[in-house]
Amino acid sequence: MRILGIESSCDETAAAIIENGNRILSNVVVSQIDIHSAYGGVIPEVAARSHIEAINPVLHQAFTDAKLDWADIDAIAVTHTPGLIGSLLIGTLAARTSAILHNIPFYPTHHLKSHIYANWLSGYEPEFPLLALVVSGGHTQIIYMERHDDFHIIGSTRDDAIGEVFDKVAKILGLPYPGGPAIAKVALKGNEKAYQLPMPKVDGLDFSFSGLKTAVLRAIQKDCNLPITTPSHELKNHLSAQQINDFAASFQATAVKILITKLKKAVKNYPEAKSILLAGGVSANLALRDALTSAFSKSHRVYFPDLKFSTDNGAMVASAAYYSIQAGEQPSDPYDLDILPRSIIH
Ligand code: KG4
Ligand code: ZN
Numbered sequence: 001m002r003i004l005g006i007e008s009s010c011d012e013t014a015a016a017i018i019e020n021g022n023r024i025l026s027n028v029v030v031s032q033i034d035i036h037s038a039y040g041g042v043i044p045e046v047a048a049r050s051h052i053e054a055i056n057p058v059l060h061q062a063f064t065d066a067k068l069d070w071a072d073i074d075a076i077a078v079t080h081t082p083g084l085i086g087s088l089l090i091g092t093l094a095a096r097t098s099a100i101l102h103n104i105p106f107y108p109t110h111h112l113k114s115h116i117y118a119n120w121l122s123g124y125e126p127e128f129p130l131l132a133l134v135v136s137g138g139h140t141q142i143i144y145m146e147r148h149d150d151f152h153i154i155g156s157t158r159d160d161a162i163g164e165v166f167d168k169v170a171k172i173l174g175l176p177y178p179g180g181p182a183i184a185k186v187a188l189k190g191n192e193k194a195y196q197l198p199m200p201k202v203d204g205l206d207f208s209f210s211g212l213k214t215a216v217l218r219a220i221q222k223d224c225n226l227p228i229t230t231p232s233h234e235l236k237n238h239l240s241a242q243q244i245n246d247f248a249a250s251f252q253a254t255a256v257k258i259l260i261t262k263l264k265k266a267v268k269n270y271p272e273a274k275s276i277l278l279a280g281g282v283s284a285n286l287a288l289r290d291a292l293t294s295a296f297s298k299s300h301r302v303y304f305p306d307l308k309f310s311t312d313n314g315a316m317v318a319s320a321a322y323y324s325i326q327a328g329e330q331p332s333d334p335y336d337l338d339i340l341p342r343s344i345i346h
Contacts, residue, residue, distance in 0.1 A: 004098075082112075082342050133279070
């Protein structure tokens with residue numbers, strides 16, 4: 001079965017054609033990073049306009065690379081939630097129009113489910129039951145799955161998402177957007193023990209990251225002898241290169257520790273879990289991958305998406321739809337679709 005997967009929920013316009021859930025026939029991603037980095041973050045209106053320009057060329061390229069035509073496609077899958085509303089509109093409109101024009105079954109797909117299914121794109125078949133740590137720009141969740149297409153959220157962030165905090169701390173440190181890769185890069189030259197940042201006190205399996213961001217802010221002000229009224233955008237002017245590296249390393253180490261601590265708790269609560277998966281844009285972080293491997297590889301099979309499938313792409317959308325279809329999901333009506341900027345997995 002060949003599925004065309006379309007993704008446009010944030011700042012990547014992407015399309016891929018995938019056979020039987022994991023055979024990649026094409027995978028095209030056009031990123032808007034260069035446009036948004038000038039503003040230090042994603043500007044929703046600009047993102048939507050850029051999707052309009054990119055969507056048709058991206059689709060065309062996906063077919064050219066796969067050497068296929070619309071008649072070869074068995075299903076169209078598209079991210080319809082969650083994401084930026086203007087961005088979601090463009091991908092879903094392209095998908096709906098194509099499904100109607102070419103009479104192809106249509107499957108709206110959940111973005112976080114797709115991130116989880118990025119783990120199937122390398123040809124592995126993670127064993128169930130499993131725990132997935134979903135760490136992206138918009139979400140931080142621990143999800144328990146007993147089987148395909150079966151998702152239970154057992155932990156969530158109560159405030160900022162982890163990727164959002166990487167981006168905000170990077171901005172404070174004067175590093176470029178997106179902050180995650182920028183922090184990871186300079187952290188390699190920093191001392192992660194240079195600054196002691198507090199662990200949040202949140203019960204159960206939930207997360208909180210806004211305190212960590214404020215703790216970085218206060219630690220910089222203290223280290224530079226600045227009053228706490230100093231605006232965050234001014235702090236970077238007072239930091240030396242070594243301080244930036246050390247703050248990045250200390251922040252990253254604390255963020256990783258928070259994630260691993262909660263996942264250890266989840267493993268205790270779900271002793272039947274056989275596999276542990278990492279998913280979402282922050283899964284590209286090598287310090288997090290290393291920490292996950294050392295914490296769980298003796299007790300569990302640990303899976304990461306291929307680096308090119310960690311951040312947003314169409315391949316994971318097609319893969320998620322494939323396993324939903326195998327689990328019995330019926331096609332949706334392309335004339336009638338809800339686009340939900342915020343939503344939970346159900
Ligand atoms: O999944 P994604 O591409 O988009 C959303 O669904 O949100 O995730 C984007 C997020 C950004 O916050 C970015 O800073 C973060 O993933 N990210 C990283 C790394 N690469 C991307 N965070 C930490 N380390 C990285 N290497
Ligand atoms: Zn994403």
